[in-house]
Amino acid sequence: MTGLLSAPTLAALLLASIRSAAWLLMSPPFNSKAIPGAVKALLSVAIALPLTPRLAGQLPDITVATMLVSSVEQVVVGVALGFLTSLVFAAVQAAGDLLDIFGGFSLATAFDPLSMAASSVFGKFYQMLCTTLLLVSGGYQFVMLGFTQTYTTLPLNGTLSMETLSDLVTGGLADLFVSALQIAGPMIAVLFCADLALGLLSKAAPALNAFSLGFPVKIFLTLSLAGIAIAVLPGAIDGLTDRAVRMMMELTG
Template structure:
């Protein structure tokens, strides 16, 4: 039995696979090192299949030079899209970092090789909680669908529009800081009020040395009210998913 291989389809699939691999390797949730590269590769290979039919390659395939140029463009496109999503979801870890800084947990900073995040307890808790919530709620599905729109915005073998990508990156960074402040604001406000209370207590009774109680009091307040902030994390993840999808749609001419 003779088996014929469509060279144009194969080249199209490999180019699409290159874009999806870079995207999966950078964008959460699969960018976490807790996922083996075999899993990432299977997800990228499966994601590339439905999108291959949406791109066009001339009959007979591309030459070596054109194929190399197209591969470079696809790698750049996948990396840009992955970075935009990564920055959008970095707001969750940034919110945890703000809480660690305000509560004093920042002194216990540890590097997490899985998420590649250098942070204390709440930073890592929020990061891992975000990944678990994304997978449990299926938030990666809208991201994949948004990624699919990139093939309409940026044709196969073309570089993304750099002014649009830069504008989207600026919006992503601005949104990241705003979202991080909104997530961490309730607990930071409670810790700030605790500091004010300790200051007033010191003014009333200077010999009491109330600030010596500051660190254990902040730990108690953080643990008591931390669940309130963590309980609002699913809603924040949903909003960040919508923001990431919009960013994916903005990259293009």
């Protein structure tokens, strides 16, 4: 009991909980406001508690100054890891936003009280579907497992490489757009062909006023073929989960 309540053990638990709490605030599906803050706080402690005996030997001399500096470092590490994770899964919502733009649904925006921002129809729907698939398939457990490994690759007394972080953020943004196009690509191609057909029809028969049918036709095609894009989401989320874990491992060395 004395070993469990020793100063190095409590300090390691505090610093590890700070990193996990910062990560939970940024990483999907835990960053949603639908999860109460008290639950996130308890979950951060639950993540750090089994690792505490091994982390106790990683701390420098325990002083007020070193604890403050280490706390700030753990916040930076947790936020960076959470941002990279959210950047990877943002591709799903970006794919929904592309469908809204090309399908004519971008005009129908609504205020989302969870994200405190306006969101379009398919963008919000794809985000909720991604969160549901992560929870149902157990993908969140794989992401959490990858996060717990960062305590080994980047100890509590380790230093985060800002150069590696900048490279991963740059590459993550490129992967975000590529993944979004891969998910929404079939629907965008169909909608582009519909625009092309309407343009040819307006040239062949101007009296039909084909462009007045543009919005109804594109909305009908988007709703009819939405299942094509939704069908690829499980495989896409599986690949995104693996990508998120690998990015966390690369960031922590």
